[in-house]
Each structure stands twice: as C-alpha cells, then as structure tokens.
Amino acid sequence: MLKTIISLLTLGLCVTSATVQAKETVTVAGSTSVSHIMDVLADTYSLTHKNTTIAIQGTGSTAGITAVKQGAAEIGMSSRIIEPTELEGDYKTVTIAHDGIALVVNKDNPVSNLTHQQVMDIYQGKITNWKSINGIDLDMAVVSRENASGSRFSFEHFMGLTKKVSEFTVSDISPRVLVVSTNGMVKSLVSRNKHAIGYVSLGSVDDSVKAVSYDNVFPTIAKVESGEYKIARPFLLMFKESKLDKDAQQFIKFVLSNQAQTIIRDKGYVSIDEKA
Structure with missing residues (x-):
C-alpha cells in the first residue's frame, strides 16, 4: 500500500513538473513608451493563453532592437523609426499604433503654448528663463530622455535638434x-518642479x-490622427521572422487584432486602422 501511495505521489510530481515546464515565455523588450x-x-492575452507568459521589459528602443539581434528577446519594441541598416538579416517590423509626443510643464506654469523655435531654443540652452516667453521669472529646468530612448530620437529629429559630426548624426541639445x-x-520631475519642462x-x-500646445495645436489623439498635431511617431514591433516561434507569432497576431486595437484606442493611442 505504501509503495502504491509513493508511486502515485511520484507520478503526480512528474505531471506537475511537466505542466510547469510546458509554460512558454515570450520576451518583449524595448521602448518604455510602448511598454x-x-x-x-x-x-x-494571458487571460486566455494560460500556458504562455509574456514578459515585458521597458529598456529603451535601441536596447530592444539590440536584444532581438542578440537573441535575448523574441520581440523588440520601438517608438522611433527603425533604420534600414538595423533590419538587415531577415528582421521585420509591424506597426501596432501611433502616438504623439507631448510637451509638459508643471501645472502651476502659466505658459500654455510653445512654438517650434521656442522649443529648439529651450533645448539648446538659448532660452533659460520662463520670463522670456511670457512665463514667471524662474530659470528653466529642462528635462530630456536618455540616448537609447525612441521618444528622444523622434523628438530631436522632428525638432531639428541634431547635428552632423564626422558623418554621424548626433544630439544637438544643451549639455545642461x-x-x-x-x-x-x-513626469515626476515636472510635477514637483515649477521650473521644469x-x-x-x-x-x-x-x-x-x-x-501645452505646440504651434497653437493642443496634443490630442484626434489631432495626431488628423495630422494637425505634428509631433508624432509610430509604435513598432521588431522580430527576426525565421526565428519567431509559434507563441510569439500568436501574440503579435493578437496585438494586431480588433480586440487589442480597441484596447489601444481606449488607452489613449491611435490604432492602426484609425491612422490608415
């Protein structure tokens, strides 16, 4: 009898172990905006796909692209355009949404609109006090994202905040x-600092x-969709087609589905069908 019980317990442990091992993980790494x-x-997705774990890692667009190329992630997330050279070797992208980039200030800041030239001058350190643009007499605390950020890449390229150095395009914002x-x-820095942008x-x-408005257009999803609000970019997924397993393929298919696109709209982004 004891041997029978031990055998059944052993069998149960083996079945449980096999069930745990059967659960697949799809790693998705990259843009913190997309994440x-x-x-x-x-x-x-996990509510209806119990045997698949989707592990989301917000590491920055460039880091996500690198992770896919190094085999550390099945899918990369990018909030910037991916260069053709980055796609060499069977790498593909799909657009899953579109998003605007909003200029934000502290809620107590009276400034409500910025022009293209003012934004350039602020980020290049030519305008340093809010009083210069009809604000309060406070020195500005200017905040940007790190070099690997897709938001920074898209923002700087749209604003013209780049320059050529030895045939390379580099950032042209102030070192301060x-x-x-x-x-x-x-958001945390801007919310706690009246000086910040x-x-x-x-x-x-x-x-x-x-x-705040940019060139007199307030950032809304409707105005990104219509093209009135100009500071916008796509949300992309990148993957190596020949190495994409079934679980990763199914997740990408879900992200492009009507159900997922409805969620994307409800969360304040432009879905791919709206932008088309």
Whole structure:
C-alpha cells in the first residue's frame, strides 16, 4: 500500500513538473513608451493563453532592437523609426499604433503654448528663463530622455535638434539638460518642479502634469490622427521572422487584432486602422 501511495505521489510530481515546464515565455523588450500599453495587452492575452507568459521589459528602443539581434528577446519594441541598416538579416517590423509626443510643464506654469523655435531654443540652452516667453521669472529646468530612448530620437529629429559630426548624426541639445530614463521620471520631475519642462508619450500624460500646445495645436489623439498635431511617431514591433516561434507569432497576431486595437484606442493611442 505504501509503495502504491509513493508511486502515485511520484507520478503526480512528474505531471506537475511537466505542466510547469510546458509554460512558454515570450520576451518583449524595448521602448518604455510602448511598454506602457504592451503591459496591458500582455495581461489581457494571458487571460486566455494560460500556458504562455509574456514578459515585458521597458529598456529603451535601441536596447530592444539590440536584444532581438542578440537573441535575448523574441520581440523588440520601438517608438522611433527603425533604420534600414538595423533590419538587415531577415528582421521585420509591424506597426501596432501611433502616438504623439507631448510637451509638459508643471501645472502651476502659466505658459500654455510653445512654438517650434521656442522649443529648439529651450533645448539648446538659448532660452533659460520662463520670463522670456511670457512665463514667471524662474530659470528653466529642462528635462530630456536618455540616448537609447525612441521618444528622444523622434523628438530631436522632428525638432531639428541634431547635428552632423564626422558623418554621424548626433544630439544637438544643451549639455545642461537633465537626462532621465523613463516617461515616469520625466513626469515626476515636472510635477514637483515649477521650473521644469519635458516631453512624454501622449498616452502617458495624466493630471500630474500640464500638456501645452505646440504651434497653437493642443496634443490630442484626434489631432495626431488628423495630422494637425505634428509631433508624432509610430509604435513598432521588431522580430527576426525565421526565428519567431509559434507563441510569439500568436501574440503579435493578437496585438494586431480588433480586440487589442480597441484596447489601444481606449488607452489613449491611435490604432492602426484609425491612422490608415
């Protein structure tokens, strides 16, 4: 009898172990802006795909691209255009949404609109006090994202805040700009500092900060969709097609589905069908 019980327990442990081992993990790494919505999509997907874990890692767009190329992630997330040279070797991309980049200031800051030239001058250190643009007499605390950020790449290229050095395109913002690693850190600094200005994913804007108009157009999803609000970029997924396993393929298919695109719209982004 004892031998029978031990045998059954052993069999049960083997079955449990096999069940645990059968659960697959799909690693998705990259843009912290994209990860904001991908976390929600991954949670939704997991409700009906119990044997698949979608691991979202917000590491920055460039880091996500590198992770895919090094085999550390099945799928990369990018909030900037991926260069053709980065796609050499069977790498593909799909657009899953579109997003604006909002300029944000402290809620007590009276400034409500910035022109293209004013934004350039602020980030190049030519305008250093809010009084110069009809604000209060306070020195500016200018916040930007780290070099690997897709938001920074898109922001600088749109604004013309780049320059050529030895045939390479590099940042042309002031070295005095405070650099942080996430949208959340930008919002935290701006919300606590009346001097501060920064930029974040439009989908990340909340009541902790104040979004301002750019060239007299206030950032909204409708105005990104119509093209009126110009500071916009795509959200992309990148992968190596020949190495994408079934679980990763199914997750990408879900992200492009009507169900996922509805979630994307509800969370404040432009879905791919709206932009088309």
